[in-house]
Structure formats: C-alpha cells, structure tokens
Amino acid sequence: MDRTDYPRVRPCGDCALTIELGNEIDATRNARVLSLDAAVAAARKAGVIETIPTYRSLFVAYDPGLIGYAPLAAWLLDLAGGALPETGSGRSWRFPVTYGGAFGEDMPFVAQKSGLSEAEVARRHAGGTYRIYMMGFMPGFTYLGGLDPALALSRRDNPRLTSPAGTISIGGVQTGIQCLVSPTGWHLIGRTPARTYDPQRSRVFFLEPGDSVSFFPVGPEDFAALERRAEAGELVAEPVAP
Amino acid sequence: MSVIEVVEAGPYTSVQDTGRYGAQRYGLGTAGAMDTLSLAIANVLVSQPAGAAAIEIGPLPARFRITDGAVRLALAGGVRGATVQGRALPMGETVLLAEGDVLALRACSQGVFSYLAFEGGIDGEPVFGSFSVHARSGIGSPYSRALLPGDRLNVGGAAVRGAERSLAAPTRGSGALRVVLGPQDDHFEPETIAQFLDTEWKISATSDRMGYRLEGPALRHKGSPNILSDGIANGSVQIPGNGLPLLLLADRGTTGGYPKLATIISADLGRLAQVPVGSVIRFQAIAVEEAQAEARAHAALISSLPRAVRDVGGGDLSSEFLLASNLAGAATSADDWSI
Numbered sequence: 001m002d003r004t005d006y007p008r009v010r011p012c013g014d015c016a017l018t019i020e021l022g023n024e025i026d027a028t029r030n031a032r033v034l035s036l037d038a039a040v041a042a043a044r045k046a047g048v049i050e051t052i053p054t055y056r057s058l059f060v061a062y063d064p065g066l067i068g069y070a071p072l073a074a075w076l077l078d079l080a081g082g083a084l085p086e087t088g089s090g091r092s093w094r095f096p097v098t099y100g101g102a103f104g105e106d107m108p109f110v111a112q113k114s115g116l117s118e119a120e121v122a123r124r125h126a127g128g129t130y131r132i133y134m135m136g137f138m139p140g141f142t143y144l145g146g147l148d149p150a151l152a153l154s155r156r157d158n159p160r161l162t163s164p165a166g167t168i169s170i171g172g173v174q175t176g177i178q179c180l181v182s183p184t185g186w187h188l189i190g191r192t193p194a195r196t197y198d199p200q201r202s203r204v205f206f207l208e209p210g211d212s213v214s215f216f217p218v219g220p221e222d223f224a225a226l227e228r229r230a231e232a233g234e235l236v237a238e239p240v241a242p
Numbered sequence: 243m244s245v246i247e248v249v250e251a252g253p254y255t256s257v258q259d260t261g262r263y264g265a266q267r268y269g270l271g272t273a274g275a276m277d278t279l280s281l282a283i284a285n286v287l288v289s290q291p292a293g294a295a296a297i298e299i300g301p302l303p304a305r306f307r308i309t310d311g312a313v314r315l316a317l318a319g320g321v322r323g324a325t326v327q328g329r330a331l332p333m334g335e336t337v338l339l340a341e342g343d344v345l346a347l348r349a350c351s352q353g354v355f356s357y358l359a360f361e362g363g364i365d366g367e368p369v370f371g372s373f374s375v376h377a378r379s380g381i382g383s384p385y386s387r388a389l390l391p392g393d394r395l396n397v398g399g400a401a402v403r404g405a406e407r408s409l410a411a412p413t414r415g416s417g418a419l420r421v422v423l424g425p426q427d428d429h430f431e432p433e434t435i436a437q438f439l440d441t442e443w444k445i446s447a448t449s450d451r452m453g454y455r456l457e458g459p460a461l462r463h464k465g466s467p468n469i470l471s472d473g474i475a476n477g478s479v480q481i482p483g484n485g486l487p488l489l490l491l492a493d494r495g496t497t498g499g500y501p502k503l504a505t506i507i508s509a510d511l512g513r514l515a516q517v518p519v520g521s522v523i524r525f526q527a528i529a530v531e532e533a534q535a536e537a538r539a540h541a542a543l544i545s546s547l548p549r550a551v552r553d554v555g556g557g558d559l560s561s562e563f564l565l566a567s568n569l570a571g572a573a574t575s576a577d578d579w580s581i
Contacts, residue, residue: 010425012475013505014533018425023470052266052473052496059473059497061263064508064534065541136471136497139270139379143471180378197268199369199381205268 007080009073014064019076020057025145025173029056030133034210035084036076042085045075053209054134055143090132090210092240095177097126097168097215098223099190106187110170114150124148125168125189126215130175134209140179140197144213147175159185166191168215177213193227194237201233214240243365244311244400248393249344252302254355254451256388257364257395258492260293262372262381266496270381272476273374274492276355276451277512279412279544280319284359286547287316287336287409295366295373296359297389301350301518306358313339314361314400318411320353320516335408335554336361338400353516362398376493405553412543412550418526419510421479422533426469426501430481434461435527438479438503442522443487449519451493453480456523460485463501471499477506477514479525489514507533509540 009019021036022029030053037053040060047066052059062072099122100107111118130144152173160183163169167178171186178184179197192215196207207213218226230236248255258281261274275281275298282292290296301320316336317324324331325346331337333356339345350356366373366383375382385393427435438461446455467483474480474497478490482500489506490498491514504527506514517523 004428011422011505011530012425012473012502013422013477013507014530014537015508016473016475016505018472020472025470050264050266054472054497055470057470057472059266059475061266061475064537068534069530134471134497135267136269136473137495139265139268139381141269180380182378197270197379199379199386204370205265205270207268209267 007077009076011069012059014069016059016061017069017073017076018057018059019073019080021080022056025055025133027131027145030131031087031210032084033058034087036080038085038087039079040076043079045072047072052136054136087210090208090212092212092214092242093207094238094240095192095194095213095215096218096222096226096236097190097192098218098220099125101220103191103220103223104168104189106169107189110151110153110187110189113153116150121151121189122217124151125175126217128214130213132207132209132211132213135207138178138180138182140177140195140205140207141182142177142196142207142213144175144177145173147173149173151175153187155185156187159183163188164191166193166195168192191223192237193223193230194235195230198230198233203235206235206237243396243398244313245309246313246360246395246397247307247309248389248391248395249305249307250391251304251389252300253388254298254300255304256298256375256377257295257366257382257385258298258374259295259372261374261492262370262376265370266473269496270370270379271376271494271496272492273372273376273382275357275374276492276515277319277357279414279512279540280355280516281357281359282544282547283318283334283409283411284316284357286551287318287334287407288314288359288361290359290361290363292544292547294359295364295383296357297364297395299347299356299358301354303349304347306345308339308341308343309394311341312400313397314403315339315345316359317347317356318359318409319356320350322350322356323348332408334411336406338406350518354518355515360397361400365396365398378493407551408554409547409551414513415510418524419514420507420528420533420536421504421525422507422530423504423527424502425472425505427503429464429469429501430461430503431464435503437461438487439525439527442524444522445517445519447519451491453491453494454489454514454517456487456489458486461487461503467501468499469501471497474498474502475505477508477511478502479504479506491515507536509533509536
C-alpha cells in the first residue's frame with residue numbers, strides 16, 4: 001500500500017526535479033500531469049529549461065544558476081494544488097499495422113497466453129482506442145494505455161537485444177509504438193510503417209502526450225507501399241477528424 | 243573555410259557540444275559532451291564559445307589530416323600523446339596546422355575523452371539547437387553518427403595571429419563523487435543506501451556514453467525493482483533488477499522504469515566521465531543546496547576561462563611561417579594582403 005502523500009517533489013540532482021502527482025496509470029491523473037505541464041510552459045518561469053510529462057509525474061530540468069531547488073519546488077507544489085488549465089482531449093490518429101508473421105514474431109505466444117486466435121488478438125488490438133500517456137526512452141517511443149485486458153501480458157523474462165523499427169508491442173497492460181530499432185522486453189505483435197520520429201522530416205515528431213491512437217490492419221504488400229511513402233517523408237498515420 | 247579529414251577514429255569519436263534540450267518530452271535525449279569543462283577549455287583556447295561543438299575523441303588512437311587551408315586547433319581533456327608531422331603537440335595549447343599536416347593522437351594515458359576544437363568552429367546545421375551526435379537516434383551535425391575514416395568536416399580558417407595561446411587546466415577534486423539522494427531513495431532501506439555510499443565501485447568494461455556500469459555488491463530493492471517510468475537526469479544512479487548501479491550519462495534514454503537511488507551532481511559529471519574502465523570510484527551524499535552551490539561555482543569557473551588564456555612565446559609572424567602554414571595562400575603581391 002502506497003501511503004505517500006501526493007503531490008510531492010523529489011530532487012533529480014541539482015539541475016532537475018520531479019513532481020509526482022500520484023503513483024498509478026490512470027487517465028485522469030495523467031491528464032492532470034499534462035495540465036500542470038501546460039501551466040509550467042505558460043508561466044515561462046526563469047530558469048526552467050524543459051519538462052518531461054510521464055504517467056503520473058512531471059520531470060522539470062532547470063538551471064540552478066537562475067532558480068534554486070526549494071523555490072522551484074514550492075512554486076510547482078503551489079501550481080499543482082491550484083486550478084490548472086484544461087488541456088482537452090488531444091488529437092486522434094489511426095496507425096496502419098501489419099500484425100503477426102515476420103512482422104510480429106511473438107503473435108503465436110500472445111495468442112496462446114490469451115487463449116485467443118491470432119486473428120482475434122489482432123482484431124481486439126486494432127479495435128481499441130488508446131491514450132498516449134507519455135513518450136520517452138527512445139525518440140518517438142509512445143506508451144499507450146487502454147489495452148483490452150485479455151491481451152495484457154507481463155514482460156519477457158529475457159529482453160530482446162533488438163527489435164525492428166516500427167514495432168507494435170505489448171508490455172503488461174500497455175501497448176507501444178516504437179520508432180527505432182531498439183532492445184525491448186515487450187512482446188512483438190506487429191509493425192507500423194509510420195515513423196513517430198524522423199529527423200529528416202520537417203515535422204520530426206507529430207504525436208503529443210494526451211493524443212489518442214487507434215490501429216487498422218494492413219497486409220504486407222500495403223505495408224511495403226506505405227513504408228516507401230513514409231521514407232519519402234509522409235506521416236502515413238492518419239489524423240482522425242474530431 | 244578549411245577542411246579536416248578523419249583518417250582513423252576509434253569508437254566514441256563524435257561531434258559534441260553541450261547537448262540538445264527541448265525534445266526530451268518526445269524521447270529525444272540530450273547527448274552532449276561527457277566532460278563539458280574540457281570541452282570549454284578546448285573551445286576557449288581557439289576563441290570559441292565554451293559550449294560550441296568540438297570533436298569528442300574516445301580513449302583510443304585517432305588521426306586527422308588537414309586537406310584544405312590552414313587550421314588552428316586546441317586539444318584538451320583526457321591526456322594523450324599528440325604529434326603533428328612528428329612534432330609533439332602540447333595539450334591545452336593552440337597550434338596552427340597547414341594543409342597536408344596529419345595530427346596523430348595516441349590512446350589516452352589519463353582520462354577517457356579528449357576534445358579537439360577549431361578556430362572558427364565546426365560548420366554544420368544544428369538539429370533542435372545542437373550539433374551533438376546521438377548515434378542511436380540518428381541525429382547530429384555535420385554527421386548524424388560517430389565519425390568514420392574519410393569523413394570531412396568544414397572548419398573555420400585560421401586567423402593570422404602572432405602568438406599561440408595556452409590555458410592551464412584547472413585542478414579538479416579527486417575524492418568521492420558527490421551525489422544528491424533521490425528521486426527514488428525511498429525504494430531502498432537506509433542500510434542499502436549506506437552500502438551504496440560505503441562501497442568502492444569498479445567501472446565495468448561494458449560502459450559507454452549511455453552509461454557507466456558499476457561492479458560491486460548487488461543492492462537490494464525494498465520491493466519491486468520496477469517503477470512507473472519517469473524522467474531521467476544526467477548522472478542518475480539507476481538500480482536495475484540485478485542490483486548493480488548504472489550511472490546514466492549523456493546518451494541515456496529520457497525515461498526509465500527502474501528506481502534511481504541518487505543523482506551525481508552536475509559539477510562532478512566531467513570528472514566521472516574521465517574515470518577509465520577498471521578504475522574504482524566512491525560516492526558521497528550532499529544536500530541539494532550544496533550541489534547547486536557547486537553547480538554555480540562550476541559555471542563561474544567555465545565563464546572565467548577566457549581570462550586565464552595566456553600567449554605562448556609571442557613575436558612577429560615571419561613570411562616563411564605564413565607560407566609554411568599556408569596562410570599566405572595564393573598571395574602574389576603585397577596588394578593581395580589589403581582588404
């Protein structure tokens with residue numbers, strides 16, 4: 001049982017701190033983090049360099065030459081205790097995914113563990129609507145909540161040293177979109193040709209925490225065609241009209 | 243504009259400045275020089291801003307050739323033998339290289355990372371405000387990866403000047419590396435925190451720009467070794483499931499799901515970066531206010547570096563010297579020297 005009082009501030013060395021609003025994966029809590037993040041950005045406080053919103057906390061990098069830990073912590077606690085701006089529901093995106101086979105080599109395992117057919121795993125995964133709780137670890141890695149509980153599966157005991165770019169995976173109650181080749185302990189169920197990060201593209205990133213994401217299945221031939229378009233700089237992921 | 247070509251470069255040789263800020267919320271890490279004080283010394287010697295881009299050279303040998311024009315450069319940081327056409331190049335001093343000259347750097351004899359800065363700077367397009375290479379993210383300028391033989395960097399041409407310049411590296415502390423406890427020190431019993439602070443940790447061979455792994459006793463978590471992923475500062479002391487601390491450094495991920503027992507203070511990060519694999523380090527916990535006083539003192543030290551630069555030798559430029567260093571270029575008459 002977590003008896004910690006929230007919100008609380010903890011130092012991350014002398015140039016950063018984290019303000020924790022809770023300790024759970026919860027859309028309301030996460031929305032509050034994003035509201036706090038928006039309030040911090042709007043205040044343009046001297047010394048604040050940048051922020052990283054996460055599930056339930058806001059990481060704040062700052063310059064100790066311009067502001068000290070105690071005054072910044074007090075200011076943030078005050079902000080978090082007050083009325084915060086509504087950040088809205090974000091934008092909505094549809095991502096093409098090719099499920100299973102060579103595109104998602106853990107699909108048979110996920111199917112076996114969930115007691116569902118591979119087609120049903122893909123259908124349920126694509127049928128969900130997911131919230132972007134946070135982005136982090138690697139550029140463009142997107143942590144999504146809202147997975148069908150039947151598909152939840154604890155992380156692999158032995159993380160893979162590498163997994164392909166565009167991997168769509170399941171880790172616990174989360175699913176994720178991974179942009180770059182990367183190690184992972186999550187289960188690989190498919191791949192998207194869309195790039196959530198592309199330093200060559202004019203819009204290097206296009207997703208924001210708080211956006212919602214859904215998926216639609218595409219066959220391997222369509223994947224190849226979409227991948228060529230993504231390589232040429234197209235987003236490939238489709239914005240959904242509100 | 244002059245050109246320097248990479249002839250030989252070990253791993254971890256890349257262009258770095260003080261890092262990339264503003265896109266950590268999208269997972270794009272800061273990268274940046276492992277030792278910003280040494281970066282500043284090299285830069286200030288060649289009249290560049292302290293945080294400008296320079297070549298960070300890992301512990302192994304490297305060679306560079308000037309292929310176009312003349313180049314004035316300075317080498318600072320990890321101590322290593324350096325020669326230009328067989329002549330020794332002292333560290334912490336500027337030197338003028340002529341077209342065709344080869345700068346040969348031996349492996350570091352002390353330290354890990356050296357910095358090579360150029361008068362006029364390295365030419366490139368900053369990405370998110372920085373030249374720093376983060377190889378796994380495929381970002382950086384002028385190359386979005388570590389340097390390889392054959393790479394060519396445009397650098398500012400050398401100015402005509404009577405004297406080379408030197409800068410004595412400020413002495414650095416040699417004791418324990420200082421840390422501020424947290425953000426997740428409450429995931430460990432007080433005895434475990436004491437064990438972390440009492441242990442002489444050895445830097446593992448599997449260390450790199452992402453992080454230095456430590457060898458020593460496995461530290462026990464109070465409960466689960468997993469936390470909800472949150473933000474990671476430079477110098478975070480992360481304790482993963484196996485209990486062996488991982489010091490997360492310039493090329494770290496932006497967020498992670500293991501508890502962070504402490505964070506190394508920013509003023510000591512450069513000193514840590516220069517500790518070679520196999521060496522032993524210790525930690526000492528200090529208050530965040532003290533760490534911030536150290537950070538301000540460190541920033542003041544970097545700001546003071548230009549005032550510590552001294553001329554070496556001095557004297558007039560001979561035309562023979564100018565010709566030898568290719569500054570005279572295609573000058574055929576005195577008129578060519580008037581602007």
